[in-house]
Amino acid sequence: MIHLENLTVSVDKKVILSDINFSLKPGQIVYLMGPNGSGKSTIASVLAGHPHYRIESGQIFLDKKDITKLDPDKRANLGLFLSNQSPPAIPGLTVKTFLWQIYKKFHPQQKILLSEFRRLIESESNQLKLNPELLNRGLNDGFSGGERKKMELLQLLVSRARYLILDEIDSGLDIDAIKIIFTKIKKLISDQKLGVLVITHSGSLTKYLAPDRVLILSQGVIKSSGSAALISQIESRGFDK
Amino acid sequence: MAKFIPAKKYKYGFSSPEAAVFKTKKGLNETVIRQISAAKHETKDMLNFRLNSYRQFLAKPLPSWGPDLSKINFDDIYYYLKPSDREVKNWNSLPSDIKNTYDKLGIPQAERDYLGGVKAQYESEVVYGSLISRLTRQGVIFCSMDEAVNKYPDLVWSHFSQIVPPDDNKFAALNSAVWSGGSFIYIPKGLKVDLPLQAYFRINSQNMGQFERTLIMVDRDAFVHYIEGCTAPKYSTDSLHAAVVEIYIAPGGRCRYTTIQNWSTNVYNLVTKRAYVESGGVMEWVDGNLGSKTTIKYPSTILAGPHAHGQVLSIAVAGSNQILDAGGKAIHLAPHTTSQVISKSISFNGGQSSYRGTVNIAKKARNSRSKVVCDALILDHRSRSDTYPVNKNFSSSSILEHEATVSKIGDDQIFYLMSRGFSQSESEAMIINGFIEPIVKELPMEYGLELNRLINLQMEGSLG
Amino acid sequence: MKIYRHILSRPGQHQDFLKSFLVKSGQNLILDTTMDFQASRTSGRTVIKVVVMPHAQTNLTGLIKIKPRLKQINAFLKHQVLLVGTDSTAVSTPKLEIESDDVIASHAAVISPLDQNQIFYLMSRGFSQTQAVNLIINSFLTSHEI
Secondary structure, eight states: OEEEEEEEEEETTEEEEEEEEEEEOTTOEEEEEOOTTSSHHHHHHHHHTOTTSEEEEEEEEETTEEOTTOOHHHHHHTTEEEEOSSOOOEEEEEHHHHHHHHHHHHOTTOOOOHHHHHHHHHHHHHHTTOOGGGGGSEETTTOOHHHHHHHHHHHHHHSOOSEEEEESTTTTOOHHHHHHHHHHHHHHHHHHOOEEEEEESOGGGGGTSOOSEEEEEETTEEEEEESTHHHHHHHHHOSOO | OOOOOOOOOOOOSOOOSOOSOOBOOBSOOHHHHHHHHHHTTOOHHHHHHHHHHHHHHHHSOOOSSSSOOTTOOGGGSBSOBOHHHHSOSSGGGSOHHHHHHHHHHTOOHHHHHHHTTSOSOOTTHHHHHHHHHHHHHTTOEEEEHHHHHHHOHHHHHTTTTTSSOGGGOHHHHHHHHHOOOOEEEEEOTTOBOOSOEEGGGSSOGGGGOTTOEEEEEEOTTOEEEEEEEOSSOBOOSOOEEEEEEEEEEOTTOEEEEEEEEOBOTTOEEEEEEEEEEOTTOEEEEEEEEOOSSEEEEOOEEEEOSTTOEEEEEEEEEEOTTOEEEEEEEEEEOSTTOEEEEEEEEEEOTTOEEEEEEEEEEOTTOTTOEEEEEEEEEEOSTTOEEEEEEEEEEOOTTOEEEEEEEEEOOOHHHHHHHHTTTOOHHHHHHHHHHHHHHHHHTTSOHHHHHHHHHHHHHHHTTTOO | OEEEEEEEOSTTOEEEEEEEEEEOTTOEEEEEEEEEEOSSSOEEEEEEEEEEOTTOEEEEEEEEEEOTTOOSEEEEEEEEEEEOSTTOEEEEEEEEEEOOSSEEEEEEEEEEEOOHHHHHHHHHTTOOHHHHHHHHHHHHHHOOOO
């Protein structure tokens, strides 16, 4: 379980999140919603350990381990996977090579040949309707927003995530792409009990991946929490209740 | 330029022009030069050429720009030394950082002996010998410059010192006066040599000399790829290396010249390299600079005929106490010519790397195009990076573009890779390897792999 | 000769220096700029755009200088030259001297002739060649994109 306890976060001396409390259980789907500027992406970055943000007070636990001060790579090794809203480019780092290195890191016992691995990722790329040519290019170098999002998912498929944070997955992707991605995520939820935190400002994603729980974030504070029914309230009345 | 004259057959084998064990006194003067020429049994023409060059060397001042060269003591250098006197006597005399690098790179013992300067010859010469015989039957000449001057004078003098004349700069003049060693290559019309020719496979042990002079002549529609140097650190007891490389490319010809230098950090490495390209010809310089205390080197291409193309791919990695001043030059003298320079440099641990380049598109070089891209990484606050590009466009139908960026490794990039489970130093290494990838992929694979490992090794311990 | 010097000495300072010049026949524009970064969290952009008419020349030099131990610097220098006619020539030497690592410093130089495609496009919309060229020159000089 991921658990945020009384978390207050600031950046450049300005408080962005105040006293945040929530949990994400294995196999659970939690939606974190709020208007732009509410601090949703900050929660994603803070969970992953971005050094830009300062934890003023509170703690973060992953499977009972206090990860509040842990480096990003150690959190990744514990099974945390952040799918970025705008992943950066690393020119010259070939996608294929990068995916292979992630795979080896998370599956040290598996003896798979590079050629088999290549076929695997080509097949996944095709299913995601991603041009397999991109596998030979530098990571995200010149890729469109949608292509970058699909790249995030390819990385998810070769690592061994226990908790997935999806930061604004729908921006840059069409409905068909979202459906395919969510189908794959649902499989990981049922096969591996992947816990998923969906960060979004629109309720339309719930059609493709139904939430177990919804949290509404506004101006850095969790204003309300409840079941999926909360979403139709937001749709009719807006975020400010 | 004179026409090519077919050469007589060259027999591959051991050869050493010097008749006896010989070493000049330290310092440079006319007597020393006469002694060098006499030991090599040279013609009067070559002796006069050396003497004239020496006078040019005396007349020319040190460059007023660039790294500080004032500490070079010209009187404290042996200008001619038989290789066995120059060699380090045993493995243990090598500096420990070089020995450690060899260990970590996993270089076999025989190679270490050669590369470390302990032995003058490399075992696989025997294997390579059969390749050379085949090429010789096809009309290729590949021998030391010393031999070529005596065996093929007409061919050599047709271009020798025409492309880099002695008065070009002080160090070209010095090289012209005291040159010894280096390669001479002639590729006959239409022949495309598929395997790269490598300097250290030649037996003549003066290959890695301090004042090498190389001349490559690629005849019409021919092709050759020449590789000089190696990624593993090369220890040199000589502290001044002033080499000259001249390349002539006949119409339709193509040459790729790859250098990886990793000289020990006592060396001043001052090299003048220039190619003269006729119509439709192509010159590709691939230049890797890892070592030396100071390197000054700007591979140049003169695009003399229409549709000629010149390219420089350059990497410089400057660590502590190193100044690497590198770049490229393109001179467009004919219409429809193109040039491209891609330069990647990294400064870390107080190192200093500079890009210095010139693109000059003459008025008669109508409809030409040049693009220069320089990227530099500075890894810490003690290091520095400078860029000095001179862009001259005198042709109003030609396009000249230049762009350069200097930055550190992005925090976002590091965070991203770490969030995928890679440690900070693994992440930095991946980003650096990605940064130099466009150049590394042009290197023969073994060099590329070794270069990556070597750069990662250099970075290890100096980053976070 | 025109010389411009900018020093960024206050933390947080931002300086834009965007200038356009038209060099008439027979003239020679010699211009030198320096942007000297001396404080952290500063950013500066220098963009020099020059149109060189037939039988005119320009020689542009520019320097971005960043001293050691500064943080969060963003520096940009660009020379953009349009060569309009025969005998138009330009020399551009943009320089960088960078001694801090926490920077993004870049420079660019483009010296090119009029784009024939642009001229053709405007003519296909009814403008004469002279009108088209004037339109292109004017929009080149008056636009400074980010």
